[in-house]
Amino acid sequence: MRYLSDVAALTRKDLLLELRAKETIPAMLLFVLSALTIFxxxxxxxxSDVAALxxxxxxxxxxxxxxxxxxxxxEREQGLMDALVLAPCDRSTxxxxxxxxxxxxxxIAEVVALPAFTLFFSGLTLKTVAAVALADIGxxxxxxxxxxxxVAGRARELIQPLLFLPLSIPVIVGGIGASATxxxxxLLFLALYDTVFVLLSWAAFDFVAAEA
Amino acid sequence: MFAIAIVSxxxxxxxxxxxxxxxxxxxFHVPIALTGYACFGWGAWKALRHLWKxxxxxxxxxxxxxxxxxxxxxxxxxxxSIWAKISWGxxxxxxxxxxxxxxxxxxxxxxYFMLRYSVDPGPQRANLSAVYALFGVVLIPVSFLAIxxxxxxxxxxxxxxxxxxxTGTMLTTFCICLAAMLVLFVTLYQLELAGKRLDTxxxxxxxxxx
Amino acid sequence: MVRARNLSKRFDTxxxxxxxxxxxxxxxxxxxxxxxxxxxxxxxxxxxGLAAPTGGELELPVRGxxxxxxxxxxxYKQLTPHENLTLFxxxxxxxxxxxxxxxxxxxxxxxxxxxxxxxxxxxxxxQRLGLGRVxxxxxxxxxxxxxxxxxxxxxxxxxxxxxxxxxxxxxxxxTHDPERVEGLATERLGFA
Ligand SMILES: Nc1ncnc2c1ncn2[C@@H]1O[C@H](COP(=O)(O)OP(=O)(O)OP(=O)(O)O)[C@@H](O)[C@H]1O
Ligand SMILES: [Mg+2]
Numbered sequence: 317m318r319y320l321s322d323v324a325a326l327t328r329k330d331l332l333l334e335l336r337a338k339e340t341i342p343a344m345l346l347f348v349l350s351a352l353t354i355f356x357x358x359x360x361x362x363x364s365d366v367a368a369l370x371x372x373x374x375x376x377x378x379x380x381x382x383x384x385x386x387x388x389x390x391e392r393e394q395g396l397m398d399a400l401v402l403a404p405c406d407r408s409t410x411x412x413x414x415x416x417x418x419x420x421x422x423x424i425a426e427v428v429a430l431p432a433f434t435l436f437f438s439g440l441t442l443k444t445v446a447a448v449a450l451a452d453i454g455x456x457x458x459x460x461x462x463x464x465x466x467v468a469g470r471a472r473e474l475i476q477p478l479l480f481l482p483l484s485i486p487v488i489v490g491g492i493g494a495s496a497t498x499x500x501x502x503l504l505f506l507a508l509y510d511t512v513f514v515l516l517s518w519a520a521f522d523f524v525a526a527e528a
Numbered sequence: 529m530f531a532i533a534i535v536s537x538x539x540x541x542x543x544x545x546x547x548x549x550x551x552x553x554x555x556f557h558v559p560i561a562l563t564g565y566a567c568f569g570w571g572a573w574k575a576l577r578h579l580w581k582x583x584x585x586x587x588x589x590x591x592x593x594x595x596x597x598x599x600x601x602x603x604x605x606x607x608x609s610i611w612a613k614i615s616w617g618x619x620x621x622x623x624x625x626x627x628x629x630x631x632x633x634x635x636x637x638x639x640y641f642m643l644r645y646s647v648d649p650g651p652q653r654a655n656l657s658a659v660y661a662l663f664g665v666v667l668i669p670v671s672f673l674a675i676x677x678x679x680x681x682x683x684x685x686x687x688x689x690x691x692x693x694x695t696g697t698m699l700t701t702f703c704i705c706l707a708a709m710l711v712l713f714v715t716l717y718q719l720e721l722a723g724k725r726l727d728t729x730x731x732x733x734x735x736x737x738x
Numbered sequence: 739m740v741r742a743r744n745l746s747k748r749f750d751t752x753x754x755x756x757x758x759x760x761x762x763x764x765x766x767x768x769x770x771x772x773x774x775x776x777x778x779x780x781x782x783x784x785x786x787g788l789a790a791p792t793g794g795e796l797e798l799p800v801r802g803x804x805x806x807x808x809x810x811x812x813x814y815k816q817l818t819p820h821e822n823l824t825l826f827x828x829x830x831x832x833x834x835x836x837x838x839x840x841x842x843x844x845x846x847x848x849x850x851x852x853x854x855x856x857x858x859x860x861x862x863x864x865q866r867l868g869l870g871r872v873x874x875x876x877x878x879x880x881x882x883x884x885x886x887x888x889x890x891x892x893x894x895x896x897x898x899x900x901x902x903x904x905x906x907x908x909x910x911x912x913t914h915d916p917e918r919v920e921g922l923a924t925e926r927l928g929f930a
Contacts, residue, residue, distance in 0.1 A: 318831075325828040329814070329821075336816045336855070366681070390814055398788050399812040399871070403829035404802025458663075465656050469646030479643060479660070482636035483667060486674035496681045505677060509670060516666055520659040523579055527651040527790050649750040651790040731751045 322405040326413025333390055340386050344379050344425040351375040368437040369495040377484050383421045384459035385473045392467040401526040411521035418456040447494035450506040451487050454513055458483050461517040464524045557607040559706040560600050563713050567597030572665035575658035587654035592720045598637045604630045625675050632671045636664055739763055739908045745794035754780045762908045767922050770912040772929030778912035786881050805877030811868025815857040819848050819867050830875035842870040861888040881910045
């Protein structure tokens with residue numbers, strides 16, 4: 317219970333920050349719409365729907381990257397991680413609070429992006445939507461952790477994409493697979509990815525947040 | 529001494545097999561790849577030791593193992609693409625699971641170095657490196673699975689390499705090569721570790737003198 | 739409360755301090771002095787449990803009983819003072835949250851601006867809020883890095899008063915103005 321109320325307080329803080337700054341969500345929305353527009357011109361007429369679906373997944377990963385790059389900026393700018401890690405709560409709550417906020421941002425971006433995709437390209441199956449939801453969890457979990465790692469160094473946000481993208485390759489595979497093939501195989505794979513990486517990130521954050 | 533042993537094994541072993549060149553590179557490619565996995569695995573094990581047991585040497589050992597892993601990984605990519613050129617006439621094949629996996633790992637571990645060089649030496653760098661190294665070793669099977677699965681929508685036909693039917697001599701040669709690669713790894717590992725430690729000692733002494 | 743034996747800290751191979759011994763109990767006041775770049779902040783971060791010492795033994799109160807104020811006030815600039823303190827009061831499980839926040843904000847003359855974004859504050863107002871944040875959970879070990887920074891006379895007087903009441907806590911202060919707290923110090927540590 318303690319744990320959950322700490323997470324709630326931290327998520328609330330992140331949502332409040334976004335509400336104030338109004339930076340990340342508008343940027344993500346605009347980015348994903350621009351990306352889809354560009355993709356319309358990037359795929360030749362007569363290409364298969366699968367190609368368009370592939371681009372949808374590319375758009376999702378890069379949009380999330382945009383949000384994830386900003387995730388720890390408020391903490392970094394003020395050295396606030398110091399204040400947070402000194403609190404008597406489990407340090408993984410910082411990660412979980414942030415991850416939930418990122419999932420919320422991603423969800424909002426996708427509520428716009430997915431209908432836009434059906435409008436611009438082709439219809440979406442329920443399975444694709446389920447895959448997107450599963451992918452969001454994994455992306456947010458891993459990306460929040462690498463985001464915290466990135467801001468610890470001198471290169472700051474610059475290395476966030478480098479740290480995150482290799483880890484996101486399985487998500488892309490799972491996502492496109494779920495969109496393009498029949499059967500629950502790829503959804504199961506995404507669920508497996510989520511389980512493994514959520515647990516790993518959750519356990520590892522303690523070491524990332526502070527040196528002592 | 530070690531080096532002489534390795535060199536002799538290197539030059540003796542492939543000549544033992546009387547297949548074409550395409551088979552011969554297999555004796556390098558596969559052991560190098562397996563050694564690459566061993567490096568990453570050892571690096572992750574040391575990373576775990578660092579996080580868990582706070583072993584003071586583990587950070588450097590983990591880094592050196594991963595450094596070696598990236599060297600072996602690059603060699604895997606090179607020998608793999610040579611092999612691809614010889615067997616399929618192209619420098620790169622997306623259907624070779626191992627090659628694609630090594631590409632993913634290569635990207636991942638290059639990011640590891642970027643991370644490491646962006647943080648000042650100290651406990652925090654050790655922690656971050658260790659966590660990322662552990663992510664790497666988890667990424668290996670997950671990516672492998674992903675690459676396997678991806679064939680179902682990227683390639684209609686799944687390539688299977690016919691390398692299973694090895695004759696006795698081939699197997700022996702293969703094992704010798706694998707052993708040689710592992711010995712090479714251990715030697716390079718010890719060498720680099722000793723070099724890094726010496727470097728630290730020298731800098732410490734310099735600091736004392738000033 | 740704080741017991742350090744043979745404490746040392748290095749950055750890579752560079753020694754910042756060596757063989758530091760500290761004994762501090764309730765009511766104790768450790769004054770840390772030294773020129774710029776001598777290692778005061780580094781020591782305070784080690785004592786707050788934010789940085790790991792390179793060598794030696796260190797015994798500290800548990801997390802949550804420490805209050806650390808660094809060079810930065812460590813508050814979210816995009817949030818208001820009230821939101822900042824509410825967040826930290828939740829994380830630190832402060833009882834009677836609203837009342838405690840109100841009394842602190844009033845004390846540091848920030849009650850009237852409680853709903854304004856911290857980004858719009860002057861440096862001194864931010865420092866006052868930072869002080870409010872470290873005092874919020876009544877820490878047993880209070881660690882302040884140049885706390886008089888940017889404070890006006892009234893703010894400094896408030897801080898003097900706070901530093902003088904140590905019936906339930908130990909205090910560590912690093913400052914370039916040792917005269918100000920000279921009378922309070924029970925221990926001294928000078929870095930060269
Ligand atoms: N992360 C770091 N990596 C390497 N060196 C560092 C790091 N942080 C501090 N230093 C070095 O350690 C020394 C002590 O720094 P510190 O910030 O503790 O000094 P200080 O006494 O607090 O100075 P000031 O009075 O300016 O606040 C400095 O010379 C600084 O260059
Ligand atoms: Mg300082």
